[in-house]
Amino acid sequence: MRMLLIHADYLEYEVRDKALKNPEPISDEQKKGRLDEVLAVFISVEKVDEANPDEVVEKAIAEIEDVAKQVKAERIFVYPFAHLSSELAKPGVALEILKKIEEKLREKGYEVKRAPFGYYKAFKLSCKGHPLAELSRTIVPEEGVSK
Numbered sequence: 001m002r003m004l005l006i007h008a009d010y011l012e013y014e015v016r017d018k019a020l021k022n023p024e025p026i027s028d029e030q031k032k033g034r035l036d037e038v039l040a041v042f043i044s045v046e047k048v049d050e051a052n053p054d055e056v057v058e059k060a061i062a063e064i065e066d067v068a069k070q071v072k073a074e075r076i077f078v079y080p081f082a083h084l085s086s087e088l089a090k091p092g093v094a095l096e097i098l099k100k101i102e103e104k105l106r107e108k109g110y111e112v113k114r115a116p117f118g119y120y121k122a123f124k125l126s127c128k129g130h131p132l133a134e135l136s137r138t139i140v141p142e143e144g145v146s147k
């Protein structure tokens with residue numbers, strides 16, 4: 001999994017066209033979204049993650065929470081982003097992993113939004129520009145370690 005983490009004044013998106021034949025079904029309300037004072041997390045789920053999705057979710061939560069605490073962000077925007085890797089996981093697996101990340105961050109008390117999966121989206125992002133405002137993380141499941 002590849003993550004780009006941007007601490008921002010705001011992130012807003014608007015759904016445009018389908019980017020997959022069967023994108024995630026969404027309500028009219030989900031066609032636009034915005035969060036202010038947010039840690040935006042752009043995530044590419046990778047093929048290697050398919051070996052142990054639960055472990056990758058746990059590691060992603062730990063990394064995201066570590067950065068959120070450092071930048072004192074209480075809102076997190078989980079943003080599916082297929083452009084951080086050339087070895088993408090299948091859409092079905094990727095969506096399940098992204099949903100689990102969203103749910104677990106919410107359980108930890110963060111205000112969380114997740115941008116719709118499987119669409120082209122316009123977005124506006126206002127990066128704060130401080131030294132920790134732009135970070136990236138790479139997460140891989142342990143080789144062959146079964147739970």
Ligand SMILES: C[C@@H](O)[C@H](N)C(=O)N[C@H]1[C@@H](O)[C@H](n2cnc3c(N)ncnc32)O[C@@H]1CO
Pocket residue numbers: 019020043044045046080081082083088089090091094116117118119120121
């Ligand atoms: C296109 C661009 O504007 C938009 N931002 C976009 O990337 N859309 C992606 C993700 O929402 C999702 N998607 C599919 N596979 C994956 C994956 N492995 N990991 C993350 N997202 C995925 O499906 C879309 C097409 O790849």
